[in-house]
């Protein structure tokens with residue numbers, strides 16, 4: 001249902017322009033190691049502050065509480081749980097998706113934070129907050145050191 | 158205790174909020190600024206400094222948008238700064254104006270907020286795709302709506318809320334907006350209309366969301382000496398607060414905005430407010446989504462955690478209720494030209510405290526009001542408390 005009167009901007013006198021620019025983003029010190037562990041070893045790592053005991057996921061190079069540099073890394077395994085989720089029906093340009101996509105924030109035990117990712121092998125109506133899930137990785141030869149090396153998370157049977 | 162000088166608002170101006178306006182961003186800034194000046198009885202030459210607030214450059218498609226807008230905001234040849242804290246900008250900008258005057262450096266300050274979201278097509282939402290983490294979020298196709306959907310869902314889960322309870326906010330605010338002459342989306346709708354509207358990212362549906370808009374708003378600030386000379390009814394800025402969390406929104410509870418609470422506590426302390434629900438007569442919390450009004454009422458300590466839906470259901474937050482919330486119609490009803498929408502809320506509190514809100518006037522001769530905005534990556538709170 002739409003409530004407002006919408007004027008068409010194409011009917012106003014205008015000039016078309018764009019400000020497209022391309023960027024190359026480095027993964028960073030912590031990010032490179034995190035994604036390399038996913039690529040090489042199919043495992044999800046956190047970084048731990050020796051002073052506060054906090055384990056950060058995604059891992060960071062520094063502790064935001066005490067500003068210690070974080071050098072200790074912890075294997076968090078590949079299992080987590082759904083903290084919250086949404087079912088997206090639109091793409092980034094606002095167009096209707098052919099199939100809805102489930103996105104979830106996944107937490108890992110006591111680690112601080114979590115990963116945002118897709119859920120797979122599950123229907124929207126079967127997902128629940130608190131559901132245990134595990135990471136499904138792409139095969140090694142397809143992994144490039146990207147967050148999408150994890151295909152999705154799926155319910156643990 | 159805070160600042161050298163007490164600071165008053167002496168005039169406000171607001172343009173129409175619409176999906177597409179013909180005016181350029183500079184022209185919108187001019188319209189609002191001129192209206193605020195006329196209302197204050199001052200002229201541009203009386204203004205010593207200008208503070209501009211406007212959200213991402215990518216909306217207008219002009220890099221260095223603050224500089225671009227300067228002449229429209231009346232700043233040419235004057236000390237000028239543009240401030241930017243995402244969606245929090247609209248309430249942060251008068252805070253920045255406040256310290257210009259409270260410091261004793263200036264006696265008059267023009268505060269202007271502008272947004273022209275229609276320049277960006279097919280949809281300004283696309284301009285947001287680059288605000289997310291380049292490494293971990295963008296490769297997944299992140300959109301703005303679904304991160305809010307994640308937050309809303311967590312809030313609903315934590316307090317065991319139904320969508321019906323949240324939809325009441327959209328119904329109230331769109332109805333309030335029917336009385337606002339600048340409003341884009343005033344309407345009489347029902348809870349069922351909200352529940353039957355298109356699902357965008359569950360649990361967010363079409364009528365849970367504010368629209369994209371063009372528009373501008375402005376305020377004239379004056380030191381106590383000047384304010385007392387030019388008006389019999391100044392409205393004082395008695396509390397200011399602001400606070401940021403990190404962009405790592407994955408590291409938050411999501412069901413409760415701590416950073417809004419910290420900003421509110423800062424403002425209450427300065428204003429000497431100990432019991433916000435009793436001492437605040439009306440509030441304009443930031444409502445780009447219906448659940449955000451509830452979220453922010455709780456973060457602002459206007460009620461207990463999880464209690465805002467109940468107050469809404471009981472009618473407490475209606476214009477004639479004990480604690481009117483968003484009597485303007487809010488972003489859901491008036492519209493959401495980001496920075497201008499936040500400043501619209503401050504304008505509303507100003508008009509309400511002066512008894513100049515017309516059909517929107519809340520009863521009971523309100524003396525103290527609060528406006529709040531929220532933004533960046535679900536991480537920023539800005540709060541202002543006004544008194545007459």
Ligand SMILES: [Zn+2]
Pocket residue numbers: 049050051052053054063064065066067068
């Ligand atoms: Zn630490």
